[in-house]
Amino acid sequence: MTQVYDITIIGGGPVGLFAAFYAHLRQAKVKIIDSLPQLGGQPAILYPEKAILDIPAFPSLTGQELTDNLLAQLAPFDTTICLNETLTAIEPGEVISLTTNKGSHQTKTLIIAMGGGAFKPRPLEIDGADSFDNIHYHVSNIQQYADKDIVVLGGGDSAVDWSLAFEKIAKTTQIVHRRDNFRALEHSVEELKQSSVTIHTPFIPKGLSGENGRASAIDFDKVKSEDKLTLSFDHLFVNYGFKSSVGTLKEWGLELNRHRIVVNSKQETSVPGIYAIGDCCFYEGKIDLIATGLGEAPTAVNNAMNYLNPNEKVQPKHSTSL
Known part of the structure; x- marks a missing residue:
């Protein structure tokens, strides 16, 4: 019963x-x-x-x-x-x-x-992105990324907060957002601006390069501009929400x-x-x-x-x- x-x-x-x-x-x-x-x-x-x-x-x-x-x-x-x-x-x-x-x-x-x-996380919509094992959508055991080159995509709370967390342990940390203004808490955005994290705005991801299952660089186009940007990395974190x-x-x-x-x-x-x-x-x-x-x-x-x-x-x- x-x-x-x-x-x-x-x-x-x-x-x-x-x-x-x-x-x-x-x-x-x-x-x-x-x-x-x-x-x-x-x-x-x-x-x-x-x-x-x-x-x-x-x-x-x-x-x-x-x-x-x-x-x-x-x-x-x-x-x-x-x-x-x-x-x-x-x-x-x-x-x-x-x-x-x-x-x-x-x-x-x-x-x-x-x-x-x-x-489920919103994916990075670039051909072949799902074939690389160093593109991540969430973080576990953050210490494994110590002394690495990190690139974070996104402009919300998760992207900003993770960038600040990586700054403390990574070799380099860069964040790329498709808009000039971030959507995170104002306090966190101000902390980001005062940090050593390199900020790139407004850029749209366009392509990836790498081999043997690991991506090594990502290409961007600047919004309403002819400017291009290429960033090398050890790990790429995508924070586009869910x-x-x-x-x-x-x-x-x-x-x-x-x-x-x-x-x-x-x-x-x-x-x-x-x-x-x-x-x-x-x-x-x-x-x-x-x-x-x-x-x-x-x-x-x-x-x-x-x-x-x-x-x-x-x-x-x-x-x-x-």
């Missing part, structure tokens, strides 16, 4: 993990379902060594450290965890039935914390706004008993940060518990009084 859980959470990233922990504080029976082979979401898989600066009470911590801390916080509790499992259908009701690629689950309430959905897919989200019967789940101030969706938190949800003024998603988790959990027990107050006891 299928067990019925109080709260099932779709997504095992930071927001989903914290929601699971908080649900245990409310003594809920909790399950996490995640399509990835490990918990932690994007911070654990895509940027485990990248510094995260906007988590309260932590001046700086890496994606892996954030994941480790959240898992340590969750460890004392009995959480059912289902990995490599993708949600394909939701059947609302007094007991919500979930269908995945592996089977079925039943839950009294559901919290969707799936971020932007399945994700393409995400929400899969069968449109078929779940939830009100959406541009592929995001519409919620109210209680994190409730259009379907009773189903909540959404983190980057997958939408409300006016929504800001996509790990920090804001972490704040949405207790709101969803406490309202889910009130949905299960209407006579209980939504406002919980403070953890200091438990």
Whole structure:
């Protein structure tokens, strides 16, 4: 017989993990379902060594450290965890039935914390780019790039932050962006300008050269100019962001706004008993940060518990009084 859980959470990233922990504080029976082979979401898989600066009470911590801390916080509790499992259908009701690629689950309430959905990096669209093993889309074990010549492509937070990280250990670090203005946090951009990182803007990548499976140089055309640029490197890092897919989200019967789940101030969706938190949800003024998603988790959990027990107050006891 299928067990019925109080709260099932779709997504095992930071927001989903914290929601699971908080649900245990409310003594809920909790399950996490995640399509990835490990918990932690994007911070654990895509940027485990990248510094995260906007988590309260932590001046700086890496994606892996954030994941480790959240898992340590969750460890004392009995959480059912289902990995490599993708949600394909939701059947609302007094007991919500979930269908995945592996089977079925039943839950009294559901919290969707799936971020932007399945994700993969936007590729470098140059012929033959995928044939070189020193072109990378994420960083693991940054020390292996010490004393190397590094080129970073991109203009967002990841490109700027990784350039600053490489500057500390690499022989040379250069960053190339297709626009004059960077899209990263202003503080980080100013730090980049004051660093020894060489900045090239605005340039578009056009060709690669190399042999035996390793690229050695990349060619660029300057935007609205006849100027050319060629940079040699040991390793090339492409930070063009990620393409995400929400899969069968449109078929779940939830009100959406541009592929995001519409919620109210209680994190409730259009379907009773189903909540959404983190980057997958939408409300006016929504800001996509790990920090804001972490704040949405207790709101969803406490309202889910009130949905299960209407006579209980939504406002919980403070953890200091438990």
